[in-house]
Amino acid sequence: MKKDKFIISGRTLKSRLIVGTGKYKNFKQTAEAVKASGADMVTVAVRRVNILDKKKPILMDYLNPKKIIYLPNTAGCFNSEDALRTLRLAREMGGWKLVKLEVLGDKKTLYPNMIETLKSTSVLVKEGFKVMVYCSDDPIIAKKLEDLGASAIMPLASPIGSGRGIKNKLNLSIIIKNSKVPVIVDAGIGTASDATVAMELGCDGVLINTAIAKAKNPIVMAQSMKHAVIAGRKAFIAGRIKFLDYGSASSPKKGII
């Protein structure tokens, strides 16, 4: 069998699970969960340094960006201008060109504003960024993002942090079939089976934050998600059986006593 590789913008990742680093109790727990998840890429946000508290711990002390791939995001940005500003700062920080673009359109649903997202993608690609784009599960928009030069398409399964799982399998399947770049389900995963279903559909990867960070035991959930993603991917590669309307006995009839 051909080796099953997960490549984003020329980088080969060991794990098809990408994890977010928000919402954890502390950085120690973040680092433990990331390790347990087996992820080699994590999303991070760009925020002001707390100038007044010189002793405040920083994420980089717990997750070494030389050992794990940082994927800077634009969480909290509601327009193209803010998103571009954030990612340009992220690039200045240490040369991060591979980024996650996320332009939100509504504070309540956290649905993406796809007009601003398309605009930003176009500018970022021209500036040499490799852009992984959080988007709605609209196949036309997903294709448009690919045409604009997105490095990965990241449709939501359901609203960010909602834990509602995959609400539109059909749309995701169409996006996967149409896409030449990796498709990563981003947002909405609630538990392990959701991640498995996403992978069974043929997604190239999943991005999970809340479902791990807010589980009663984030470390065990991180392990669970790791296995869920592997299981789903293997099932996709193996090819599931056909649906039948009636039973089909597993034991042979021959030799029945």
Place this chain on the structure above:
Amino acid sequence: MAKIQLNGKKTIIKANLSVGDLIKKYKLKESNIAIEINGVILPKNKYNKKRLRTNDKIEIVQFIGGG
């Protein structure tokens, strides 16, 4: 003395302080941050050269946990 705005807060610093001095003062590591002055990103190789003036708006950012 110079009155600057640092991460949204009015701050008084020594006159003619460089950005390099400023980050030393706050014990920040150059590799962990990015700086914007009056809306323009300041490349790291200009930290020591760039002097701060009254009314400058400085934003210093870093990576934190996020999804």
